[in-house]
Amino acid sequence: MSASTSSPAAPARSQAAFERALRLMPGGVNSPARAFGAVGGTPLFIERAEGPYLFDIDGHRYVDYIGSWGPMILGHAQAEVIAAITRAAERGTSYGAPTEAESQLAEQIIEAVPSIEKVRLVNSGTEATMSALRVARGATGRNKVIKFAGNYHGHVDALLVAAGSAAATLGAPDSPGVTPGAAGDTLVLSYNDVTQLENAFAAEGDQIAAVILEPVVGNMGCVVPAMEFLRTLRDLTTHHGSVLIFDEVMTGFRVAPGGAQELFGITPDMTTLGKIVGGGMPLGAYGGRTDIMDNVLPAGKVYQAGTLSGNPVAVAAGSATLKILKENPPYEQLERMGAKLAAGLDAAATAAGIPHSVTRVGSMMTLFFNPDRVTCWDDADRCDRDAFGRYFWGMIQKGIYMPCSQFEALFFSRLHDEAIIDETIDAAKEVLAGE
Ligand SMILES: Cc1ncc(COP(=O)(O)O)c(C=O)c1O
Numbered sequence: 442m443s444a445s446t447s448s449p450a451a452p453a454r455s456q457a458a459f460e461r462a463l464r465l466m467p468g469g470v471n472s473p474a475r476a477f478g479a480v481g482g483t484p485l486f487i488e489r490a491e492g493p494y495l496f497d498i499d500g501h502r503y504v505d506y507i508g509s510w511g512p513m514i515l516g517h518a519q520a521e522v523i524a525a526i527t528r529a530a531e532r533g534t535s536y537g538a539p540t541e542a543e544s545q546l547a548e549q550i551i552e553a554v555p556s557i558e559k560v561r562l563v564n565s566g567t568e569a570t571m572s573a574l575r576v577a578r579g580a581t582g583r584n585k586v587i588k589f590a591g592n593y594h595g596h597v598d599a600l601l602v603a604a605g606s607a608a609a610t611l612g613a614p615d616s617p618g619v620t621p622g623a624a625g626d627t628l629v630l631s632y633n634d635v636t637q638l639e640n641a642f643a644a645e646g647d648q649i650a651a652v653i654l655e656p657v658v659g660n661m662g663c664v665v666p667a668m669e670f671l672r673t674l675r676d677l678t679t680h681h682g683s684v685l686i687f688d689e690v691m692t693g694f695r696v697a698p699g700g701a702q703e704l705f706g707i708t709p710d711m712t713t714l715g716k717i718v719g720g721g722m723p724l725g726a727y728g729g730r731t732d733i734m735d736n737v738l739p740a741g742k743v744y745q746a747g748t749l750s751g752n753p754v755a756v757a758a759g760s761a762t763l764k765i766l767k768e769n770p771p772y773e774q775l776e777r778m779g780a781k782l783a784a785g786l787d788a789a790a791t792a793a794g795i796p797h798s799v800t801r802v803g804s805m806m807t808l809f810f811n812p813d814r815v816t817c818w819d820d821a822d823r824c825d826r827d828a829f830g831r832y833f834w835g836m837i838q839k840g841i842y843m844p845c846s847q848f849e850a851l852f853f854s855r856l857h858d859e860a861i862i863d864e865t866i867d868a869a870k871e872v873l874a875g876e
C-alpha cells in the first residue's frame with residue numbers, strides 16, 4: 442500500500458483552505474516541509490495552538506510533535522512569553538536603532554553557548570548560516586566549505602547541495618537555480634565518515650574555509666554524531682586553520698542550554714542559532730570567538746545587515762524564553778520523557794514485527810522504518826517511506842501530529858507529560874499493529 446492510498450480524506454475545511462491556498466501560493470504553502478508532500482493528502486490547516494496541542498480549523502485537537510519544527514520547547518502560547526511579546530509590541534514593533542533588550546539577549550546567548558564570545562542577531566536560521574559562512578570565508582581568505590549529505594542549513598545557495606529536510610523529502614537535494622558558481626566550492630561528505638574527512642583535509646586542507654554541520658542532525662531524521670567524528674572534526678579544523686561551524690539552529694537550547702557543543706564537550710569556532718532562541722518569533726543568531734566575529738562590519742569588513750535584525754518583538758520572545766529555560770530548566774524531564782517515548786515506540790514497532798530503529802537525543806527523535814541504525818544519509822535514504830506514510834496518517838487519525846516526513850526529527854515540549862507520552866505510545870501500538 443502506498444502512502445497516498447493510506448491518507449484519509451482531509452477534513453472539509455482544511456480541504457477547502459488548501460484548494461484556496463493552492464491558487465495563491467506555490468504548492469499552497471510558505472515552506473515546503475509543511476506540504477505533506479511525502480505522505481500524500483492535504484495538510485491540516487491550523488487555527489490555534491495551546492500548550493502541547495494544535496487545533497485545526499475543523500475543530501480537531503492533536504498532540505503536537507513538531508513544535509513549529511523545533512522552537513516551541515515551552516509549549517505553545519506560553520503565558521510569560523506572550524506577555525513579553527505584548528509588552529514589546531505596545532512600545533512599537535520596529536525601530537531600526539539599537540535597544541538595550543538586544544544586549545540582554547546577546548548576554549543570555551553568550552552566557553549559555555560555550556563557543557560564543559560575540560553574537561549578531563538576524564531574522565532566521567538561514568540568515569545565520571549564510572552569514573557565518575561569509576564571515577568564515579572572509580576571516581580565512583579561503584573559499585571552500587565542507588558540508589555533510591542530509592544536513593540542512595536553510596536555503597543558502599552554497600549549502601543547498603545534498604540537503605536534508607524538505608529538499609530530501611521532496612527529491613530536490615540539489616536545487617535548480619543554484620549556480621555552479623555558488624555551489625562549486627562546496628564539498629559534500631558523508632556524516633560520521635572519519636576517513637572521508639581525513640582524506641578531504643589531506644587533499645585540500647589549506648583551502649578549506651569552514652566545515653559546517655548539524656552536531657545532532659534533525660534534517661534527515663534524528664542522527665547522532667560519533668564522538669570520534671566530532672573529535673576528528675575539531676582536530677583537523679584546528680590543525681588546518683579552518684573554521685568549525687556548529688549549526689545549532691535545531692539543537693541550541695534544545696539538547697542542552699549550550700546546545701550539542703555543551704552536551705558533547707566539543708567547542709566549535711562559530712555557532713548558528715535559530716528556532717528556540719527566537720521563542721517562536723522570526724529570529725536567528727550567529728556568533729563565535731571575538732577574533733572571528735570582529736571581522737563583521739562595522740568592526741571589520743565582512744558585510745552583513747538587516748532592516749529588522751534585533752527586532753524588539755522577536756527579541757522579547759527569545760529573551761523571555763531563555764530566561765524561563767535558565768530559571769526552570771526542563772532538560773532532565775525532557776530526557777526522561779524522551780527515553781520513555783523512544784522505548785515505547787521501539788517496543789510498539791517490535792511487537793508489530795516492523796523493521797525499524799529509533800534514534801534520539803533528549804527531546805529530538807526519529808522512528809526510522811529501517812532495521813539498521815541510521816548514521817548517515819545513505820542509511821536514512823534506505824528507509825521504507827510507504828511504511829512511514831501509513832504510520833503518519835494512522836497517528837493523525839488518533840490525534841497525534843508527527844512530522845510529515847521520515848527525514849524530519851520529532852520535537853516535544855516540557856508540557857508533554859507522562860499521560861501524553863503514554864497516549865502517544867498507545868496510539869503507536871495500535872497504528873503499527875494495523876488496528
Ligand atoms: C539545522 C538548521 N539550520 C538552518 C535552518 C534554517 O532555519 P530557518 O528555517 O529559520 O531559515 C534550519 C531549519 O530550517 C535547520 O534545521
Ligand SMILES: N[C@H](C=O)CCC(=O)O
Binds near residue numbers: 472474475593607849
Ligand atoms: N526541517 C526544517 C527546518 O528545520 C523544517 C522547517 C521548514 O523548512 O519549514
